[in-house]
Amino acid sequence: MAMTRKKRRMILIGIGAAFLASASLLVGVGMRDSIVFFLSPTEITERAPGPDQRLRVGGLVEEGSVAPMDGGGVRFAVSDGATVQVVEFAGILPDLFAEGQGVIAEGRMRDGLFVASEVLAKHDEKYMPREVEAALKEQGVYRMPSEDGDGRAVAEPGTGG
């Protein structure tokens, strides 16, 4: 039997509300657990995040800081011009990772060391990750990229990784 329009509408609204409620729940949980904060080395020093929080740290790779670790992996320092954060990474560094260039590492803090599970480097000569650019500007050490500086052709492998 066909229901009255009013009753049908109420049921519809009920189902819609249920979907929306479950969506907000999932979004809420997702926003709590699966987003990643970006901090500059200075902000890491200031806020001292715990080992439970997944983070991204970004800046320039300090000149002369890249060194292989005993037993594999590599250690390097990320700088925002004011503060330096040492990063450990057990994997293979991405192509285009280089000293003096922009980099983003994702991982957790452990005893003052940033243990990265993933390292993202820029993908061409002109690109500076937006977060890194902002972090450098905050410390007043940002220089426009050498050439025409229009920041075009942005590409960063692993943005969503």
Place this chain on the structure above:
Amino acid sequence: MIAELGHFALILALMASLAQAVAPLIGAQMRWADWMRVGEPAAGLAFVLTLASFAALTTAFVTSDFSVALVASNSHSAKPMLYKVSGVWGNHEGSLLLWVLILTLYGALIAGLGGNLPQALKARTLAVQGAIGAAFLAFLLFTSNPFLRLPNPPLDGNDLNPLLQDPGLAFHPPFLYLGYVGLSTAFSFAVAALIEGRVDAAWARWVRPWALAAWMFLTVGIALGSYWAYYELGWGGWWFWDPVENASFMPWLAAAALLHCAIVVEKRDTLKSWTILLAIIGFSLSLLGTFIVRSGLLTSVHAFASDPTRGVFILAILVVAVGGSLALFAWRAPKLSPGGVFAMSSRESFLVANNLLLSVACAVVLLGTMMPLIREAWDGGRISVGAPFFDLAFTPFMVALAVVLPVGAMIPWKRGKIGRTLRRLWPAAALAFAVAALVWALQTGRSALAPVGIALAIWIIGGAVIELGARVGRGGLGRLARLPRADWGKAMAHCGLGLTIFGIAALSAWESEAIRALRPGATVETGGYAFRFDSVAPLAGPNYSAERGTFTVFKGDAEIGVLSPEKRFFPVQRTTTSEAAIDSGLLRDLYVVLGDRQEADPSAYAVRIYVKPFANWIWIGALVMALGGLMSLTDRRYRVGAAARRAPSAAPVAAE
């Protein structure tokens, strides 16, 4: 000279679009037939002029005219011809010109194919389409003129970003824009219907082919983009939840919802306001996507330029279009006549469920995409929202959609019995459970992802087959061949979704990778295959130099083949790209990337090896979906001229 002609044509196109936007609208309001008729030639003229302008820019690229600033900064004389042509839209200005070209193309198509539309509706639709065109032509001319000359032309150009020097660039953006911008037609029809205050089954039958075409192109465009990212970015991912991917995915979800609810309007003359709202939302999401890409507000692989004036201009277009149409909706929608009633267990209700699920999923994607912006404005915190969020918050709705899909596709209109429909579907359900159990048993200890995904895929595909069988009844093969194309299209599109779900689940659950520093001669085993790194040799390309690695792949003792990934260095842009070597197959892809020479051990290279089971099914599924759309589009009911003659009740009730 040619560049100036192109510029001039663009200015004239703006004039034609303005005429198209204003005259038919006034004509329709005042019932002046001659004013209404202005829309058609104006739309045709706007398209021809934009095409001329586009041809002029293409000529500048093909002849490497470096006195044009855009060519100088995005092309190079040594670049292969394919990339000189596709390079036209491999930059901000050119891609926007392509955008406008496709917009005016759709306007001209409405003018040309909509022969039997009521005159006033057609005039208003063309006017809205013209207004959008005028806004974007103004945007192009005032902030992003592609024809600017350089006072001192360089001897050679700056070259195209090497990542874009790929056949993918030739096809991905045009298809994507055909989809993206195609939603403007549904938007124009919706706004015109709101101005007119009348939405009926005939309106739905006019608008549905346009929405279907847009959805189909969008499906192909997204699939091409995903495949391109898979083989070009060199780390084997096929979907990154990147803001720009989301920007094309949200209109796709909205268009999918729109397709389904337009069926309800067409068959049952109900859910009209919702359909109008979806048409508005679909194109608004396209505009939002354009804004995201063009403003550079969000970090993305696709951002060409971050220029605040451009962002503000598009934001203004976005606010006027979205705000204006939603205000019009709020004002006029209550006046639309309510439609017929239907029971809770009916095709209509299931299509409503489909729409709710798709819209909620779309809202989740929107929230995830915009959250970094919102958060930064809120307390300055910089966050990134990636795959973990979307896996958690988006996937459940797609699973729910897949669960209800076969039932909704089969249950009768108006009033049905879920139990009876389920009884007809039991073979599909039984098969799905059986295979899922088998898979679960075979892959002990791994995630439930693969069994669940495979069960859903079999459930959807089996349901589509059973439905086709029920259609045919005892009529046999002859009857099957005579089924309306729309029925075939529906079954194909649903099967395509099943294939894609299967591919995603199998790939995500079973892929394996090995990322190592390797010396030539070393062997790596992963995913049941052994990869022997034989050698690295230099190689010279047309506008790059390369190192090519050679890998021999073994399965057990048998040699499967040789893979030769390359690492290319482009001197003009001083950029390196990785060309992955992929041995592609229906059952698995073998994927090898040659990375940098290691500083710690100069004889070793970073090597990434992936074994990706069933990867191709993801894109095959998308293509099957699009083919289903195409099949539906060729159905007699949607042919030009069919719409006006048929009364709404005369349509075969169960077909769509």
